[in-house]
Amino acid sequence: MILRLAFASLIARALTVGMTILAIALSVALFLGVEKIRTGAKASFADTISGTDLIVGARSGSVQLLLYSVFRIGNATNNLTWETYQDIASHPDVDWIVPISLGDSHRQFRVMGTTPTFFERYKYRSGKSLVVNDGAIIDDLFDAVIGADVAATLGYSVSDPIVVAHGLASFTEHDDQPFRVSGILEKTGTPVDRTVIIGMRAIEAIHVDWQVQGQSTPADALRQMELEPQAVTAALVGVKGRLKVFGLQRFINEYTQEPLLAILPGVALQELWQIVSIAETALVGVSAMVVITALIGMMATIFSSLNERRREMAIFRAMGARPRVIVGLLVLEAIVMATLGALVGLELLYIGLTIGQPLIDSAFGLWLPIEPPTLREVWVLLVVILAGAIVSMVPALRAYRMSLADGMTVRI
Amino acid sequence: MPDTAKTLQLENVAYSWPGRASFDLQVADLTLASSETVLLLGESGSGKSTLLSLICGTIIAGSGRVSVAGTDIAALSAGQRDRFRAEQIGLIFQQFNLLPFASVQDNILLPLRFAPERRKRLSDPNAEAARLCHDLGLPDGVMSSKAGNLSVGQQQRVAAARALIGMPPLIIADEPTSSLDAATQATFLELLFAQSYAHGTTLLMVSHDARLSSQFDRVINMTDIAQTKRDAL
Structure with a gap:
């Protein structure tokens, strides 16, 4: 009561x-x-990157490297040369390596150049792989795979054309070499959702005529060209065995040909949390x-x-x-x-x-x-x-x- | 051995309110027999409220003895006094007597919640509450009504039912008719007396209205039994 x-x-x-x-x-x-x-x-x-042992970039801050390479926040102060990339790739402790080339954009979204290995090696949320929701991954030189948010925001579907702009806030477009949406990725909740992914060779291809006024190389001619990258922004590295991570990290950090930085993603995330x-x-x-x-x-x-x-x-x-x-x-x-x-x-x-x-x-x-x-x-x-x-x-x-x-x- | 023939007895009781505006009350002798109805007349400031608080055990006399149903209240602990009050005394105030948000039934049964012995006397408290409402002239179906929705006269009857339920030996009514008109006043007192007689309950009613005197077995003036002293501020 x-x-x-x-x-x-x-x-x-x-x-x-x-x-x-x-x-x-x-x-x-x-x-x-x-x-x-x-x-x-x-x-x-924390879920954005998983299964990557080291991230390698030009020497800067570890948090900065993590932010621009994984989260597409901020920019790299420098690139690492393709020779250096090849040198690291050939290191006996390296299991796999994926190059990342950033710098261009499409509308408000970052364009990332990489190799098909990226779709195989990039893991998120404790080991989940990227899944193509519609279409297929990059096959042709001018194929682009877009994240779920890019497709949803811009209303793109497979086979739609995409013109990449030079730089991040540029009005100058590479409109002489339009891309085609070859695939749309499933939503991941990571920055990949807001990324346009193209091949490393494609990054070189759209810049072939860039320095020469009035020149426009036909797409088919570009497809036949040997388009070896000059530099990459960063690289994701998998190591053969956990115990070899620190040895390889030291090798990269002490690399004499150019100043490099190799970071462990988890450690860099901890630094970020501290900040x-x-x-x-x-x-x-x-x-x-x-x-x-x-x-x-x-x-x-x-x-x-x-x-x-x-x-x-x-x-x-x-x-x-x-x-x-x-x-x-x-x-x-x-x-x-x-x-x-x-x-x-x-x-x-x-x-x-x-x-x-x-x-x-x-x-x-x-x-x-x-x-x-x-x-x-x-x-x-x-x-x-x-x-x-x-x-x-x-x-x-x-x-x-x-x-x-x-x-x-x-x-x- | 407790003297149960005397429902209430005060002997040489003295009490001083603490604080700056101190007020002293002395009562040499006040005795109420079982089943007796007594009207205690007194003006405002004559010490009536202090006297009631002493009888109810919410304050304890500095000296002397206050016994209700043969029990010396001062001999009880604070918790025991609260329980004793619930068991032995039914109270009716002036106005604002009930919990307005609660039903009539909950208001009437409330004292039984704190008085298990009083509750044990009733085989069916709900039926007893309904019977009291009926005998006090309240309309059928009033039990589930909110107390705050009743008229002042009806509220006083519910308060009377609450005081009477479980047949406590002593009922104290503190100017229960002061807010009622003459006709309602007469009906209320008639019903209260009838129920008190029926239950053999002692009734001590405090009032400043001498016109009610003829209806009681005995009339006591505060000035005859009590001495008061109020210190100047």
Whole structure:
């Protein structure tokens, strides 16, 4: 009966209680949303590359090399020569090597030159391979395979023409050598989705006439040409055995012909996390403060209701309720509000995720999975409920003192 | 051995409210016999509320003895006093007497939640609550109504049913008719007396309205039994 009366009392104050629950719900949704984005971004980054032992590029920073070679963020300061690439490829510890050539673009999407080996060796999300959803991988010199986002955003389908632009924000297009979409990749949730992939020879082909004003070599002539690359932006390397990774890394880093950098993707990712961890902590801190503010708001609501509820408490006391029953009622009330707030917040989060998932994916390339609450999220909800119970002790103890002082003499 | 013939007995009781605006109350002797109906008359500030708090055990006398149904209240712990109050005393206040958000039934049954012995006296508390409502002239189907939706007169009858349920030996009514019009007042008192007599309950009603005197077995003036002293601020 006491529980029923406590709920009836809450329902009688539905508006203020509802607003308090909404405030807690919004703060919980915000906190969990930030958590989802934080862990989603981390997972998305960590899942982008898998099974690659080393990434090799011109000497710069390890995070910079990781960002431009894998995430297509920023640019390389220099390339490595094709001779150097061949030298590394012939190293006895190298199992496989895939060149990456960046620098051109199509509309807002990066164009990446590589070899067919890329489709075989590039792995993401713990070893998943790229799958061609429609069409086939590169066969002809002017074939292009496009990521799922490129196809969706630009409305491309197999056999559609593609003209590659020189540079990243250039109005100069290689329109004399148009490409053809040969295949569209399945969605991966990685930067590959936003990449146009062409062959290494094709990169050379579109630049054959680049330096010569007015020259336009026919496509068929280009197909017959020996188009050996001059340089590559970076290379993904697989090593024969884990123990040989560090030896090969040292060999590359100490390479005398040109300054190189070989990085372990996992280690570079850790460095990246360290850089962003301050902002990450600040973000979590701000959202935690929002939750604390909402709980303090709940405490203020209970406080402000105490005076108008003195009669209610006096009736309970007159009927024989001990002061601890009064305390218990107020703490229970806070637990109910915090629990409802936490559950509504969770619901809001899932509604937000359902609506925002495709938008966030297309805008930021960040895939936020809609999954049952994690153990950490359950703990967050329990902590919110517990914190609600703790902050309610302040008004509850005040009510305790008031009920002792008032006895049965409150007159309103 | 407890003197159960005396439902209420105060002997040489003295109490001082702590704080700056201190107020002292002394009661030399006040005794109410079983089944007796007593009207306690007193003006505002005469110490009526302090006296009721002493009888209910929410405050404890500095000296003297307050016994309800033969039990010295001061001898009980705070928790025991709360339970004792629930078991032995039915209370009716002036207005705002009920939990307005709760049903009539929950309001009437509330004291039984804290008084297991009082509950044991009833084989079917819900049926007893319904019977009291009927006997007090409340309409059929009122049990499920929200208390806050009833008229003031109906609310006071529900408060009377709440005080009477489980037949506590003592009912204290603190100016229960002050917010009722004359006709409703008369009906309410008539029903309250009928139920008190039927249950053999002692009734102590506090009022400042001397016109009610003729309806009680005995009338006591606060000025005759109590001395008060209020310190200047």
